[in-house]
Amino acid sequence: MLDSIQQIDKKATWEAILSKIFLLIDRSHLLTFFLNSAILSYEDGILKIGFATIVGSDYMKTKYHSKIFPFVKEVLPDVVKIEYELSASLAEKDHPDKLPVDLFMTIIGSGGTKPRKVPNKQEVLLEGGMRSKMLNKRYTLQNFIPGNENKLVHAACLAVGAKPAGIYNPLYIYGDVGLGKTHLLQATGQEILKNFPRQRVVYMTAENFVNKIVEAIGKKHTKPFKDEYRNLDCLIVDDIQFFANRATSEQEFFHTFNELYDNGKQIILSADKPPRELDGFDDRLKSRFGMGMLIEVQKPSFETRLAILKAKCGEYQVLIDPEVIEFIAFNVTHSVREMIGVLVTAIGEAQLENATPTIRSVAQVIRKLSRDQDVGEIDLRDQNKTVVRDTEDVLDIVAKYFGSTKSELIGLDRKKEIMIPRQVSMYLIREILNHSYEAIGENFSGRNHTTVMHACNKVVTQMKVDQKMQRDINALKKELGF
Ligand code: ADP
Ligand code: MG
Numbered sequence: 001m002l003d004s005i006q007q008i009d010k011k012a013t014w015e016a017i018l019s020k021i022f023l024l025i026d027r028s029h030l031l032t033f034f035l036n037s038a039i040l041s042y043e044d045g046i047l048k049i050g051f052a053t054i055v056g057s058d059y060m061k062t063k064y065h066s067k068i069f070p071f072v073k074e075v076l077p078d079v080v081k082i083e084y085e086l087s088a089s090l091a092e093k094d095h096p097d098k099l100p101v102d103l104f105m106t107i108i109g110s111g112g113t114k115p116r117k118v119p120n121k122q123e124v125l126l127e128g129g130m131r132s133k134m135l136n137k138r139y140t141l142q143n144f145i146p147g148n149e150n151k152l153v154h155a156a157c158l159a160v161g162a163k164p165a166g167i168y169n170p171l172y173i174y175g176d177v178g179l180g181k182t183h184l185l186q187a188t189g190q191e192i193l194k195n196f197p198r199q200r201v202v203y204m205t206a207e208n209f210v211n212k213i214v215e216a217i218g219k220k221h222t223k224p225f226k227d228e229y230r231n232l233d234c235l236i237v238d239d240i241q242f243f244a245n246r247a248t249s250e251q252e253f254f255h256t257f258n259e260l261y262d263n264g265k266q267i268i269l270s271a272d273k274p275p276r277e278l279d280g281f282d283d284r285l286k287s288r289f290g291m292g293m294l295i296e297v298q299k300p301s302f303e304t305r306l307a308i309l310k311a312k313c314g315e316y317q318v319l320i321d322p323e324v325i326e327f328i329a330f331n332v333t334h335s336v337r338e339m340i341g342v343l344v345t346a347i348g349e350a351q352l353e354n355a356t357p358t359i360r361s362v363a364q365v366i367r368k369l370s371r372d373q374d375v376g377e378i379d380l381r382d383q384n385k386t387v388v389r390d391t392e393d394v395l396d397i398v399a400k401y402f403g404s405t406k407s408e409l410i411g412l413d414r415k416k417e418i419m420i421p422r423q424v425s426m427y428l429i430r431e432i433l434n435h436s437y438e439a440i441g442e443n444f445s446g447r448n449h450t451t452v453m454h455a456c457n458k459v460v461t462q463m464k465v466d467q468k469m470q471r472d473i474n475a476l477k478k479e480l481g482f
Contacts, residue, residue: 010039010097013075014049015107018099020071022108025064028310028322030108033059035319036090038097045080047072050087057084093354105317135193135203139186145311147304150180153295157184161191164199164234164266168293170257171268172275175297178335181270184297185236188268192234199233206242210249217248226252230259234266240289241271244280254285261288305329305339312340318347320356327359331366342366360481367481391429391443397479398425401472410444424472426452427459432480 014037022030033056040048051057060068061084073079089095099107141161146154153173160168171188173181189201216225229235235256243250260267271278274296275289300308306329313320320343328346332339345365346357395406402421409418409425426444429435430452437449437456444452462469
């Protein structure tokens with residue numbers, strides 16, 4: 001019955017169905033599978049829904065089918081059966097039957113009874129004549145994911161936001177870089193403004209503070225500076241370890257601190273260490289810092305890291321394979337900043353090619369970062385299938401690329417067709433795995449190290465003059481995850 005196909009507008013029908021079922025489906029599944037989904041056909045009471053991945057269609061069958069059927073029937077009363085199918089073309093960005101991303105996000109994001117309008121509210125708040133300085137509205141206590149590890153610090157920030165200058169004064173948060181100190185400080189400032197819109201809240205880094213003092217002293221005008229900072233309701237100073245051994249600034253900060261504190265104003269500080277371990281600080285100041293609440297930010301657990309990454313994907317409105325997210329959470333453990341950095345870089349690079357990050361591309365980003373910053377090795381326990389570890393892996397990929405075999409590559413045949421792939425393999429093993437010429441020679445039928453050296457040099461020279469060689473090497477490196 002061709003007629004019935006034309007009777008429905010696929011997009012509008014899918015929109016209507018999604019609006020009814022989205023609350024039944026895990027948010028991560030919505031983001032991972034449903035963005036690339038659409039109605040494929042509706043014929044003789046059979047509704048076919050397509051997903052870009054087989055995981056998506058299988059998930060629907062096993063997990064959600066019985067839950068959603070009654071809701072689909074509300075939209076299509078004559079439906080007798082729903083089928084879920086793989087339709088790879090749905091991965092294409094401009095597939096005509098897919099809902100546009102923004103519409104999709106609106107349906108699943110702010111539909112139903114769960115409006116998510118926090119950012120706008122903050123905007124209004126900040127534009128409404130607030131005397132707040134340097135607060136970044138992206139950082140809120142609502143989008144900080146505390147996990148079990150940082151429940152306490154999160155609760156303390158909420159408490160300060162609800163009742164500034166109460167028992168947690170000063171609030172002193174310390175810990176390693178990239179674990180969320182700045183986020184919490186800024187967010188607490190916002191929370192205070194949300195609850196007490198008339199308060200004057202200033203956030204600054206210790207470095208800003210020092211620069212301003214130095215400037216004021218240079219102009220011989222320190223009074224305006226003093227007045228400005230001593231008239232606040234809440235002063236937030238980030239990374240105060242920067243005051244170490246800067247006696248004048250430290251002194252000025254000490255006065256500001258005392259005056260605010262004595263007048264019952266809130267002070268929030270962060271540092272890389274607890275007060276007693278701060279070097280180059282006056283003892284009086286250290287003991288003042290310790291008068292209120294001291295809390296350390298902890299490294300998040302695997303589960304928390306996963307939750308942070310998922311929240312970020314939601315924020316960026318991108319869908320990433322859960323395995324890839326787990327791979328990042330598993331491998332980047334010491335800094336949330338860095339972990340988010342890996343995610344963003346991987347998304348950015350994939351988008352250039354209209355794709356989404358894969359385990360291989362993510363491994364590459366992590367490796368690049370660890371090379372730049374010496375953050376340690378990636379742990380590939382479960383994932384080694386996609387990442388190069390040894391000579392075998394290189395040989396496999398090169399052999400496939402040139403349509404030869406591994407034994408030909410390492411063998412002694414001097415046919416011209418095999419010479420180039422062999423030299424390329426040696427070069428890549430040297431480049432990527434950093435093996436010695438001797439060790440490479442061993443693996444290539446016990447060749448002499450000078451032969452290997454010669455082969456590697458030949459590839460390097462060739463790349464300079466031969467574009468095809470350059471392309472081959474680039475393609476292979478990419479294939480190898482570099
Ligand atoms: P620090 O000041 O301790 O060096 P930041 O506050 O700059 O760290 O955090 C680095 C990044 O990680 C920021 O983008 C921040 O939003 C994010 N971040 C850290 N911890 C969390 C968390 N628990 N939930 C959500 N985002 C987090
Ligand atoms: Mg910081």
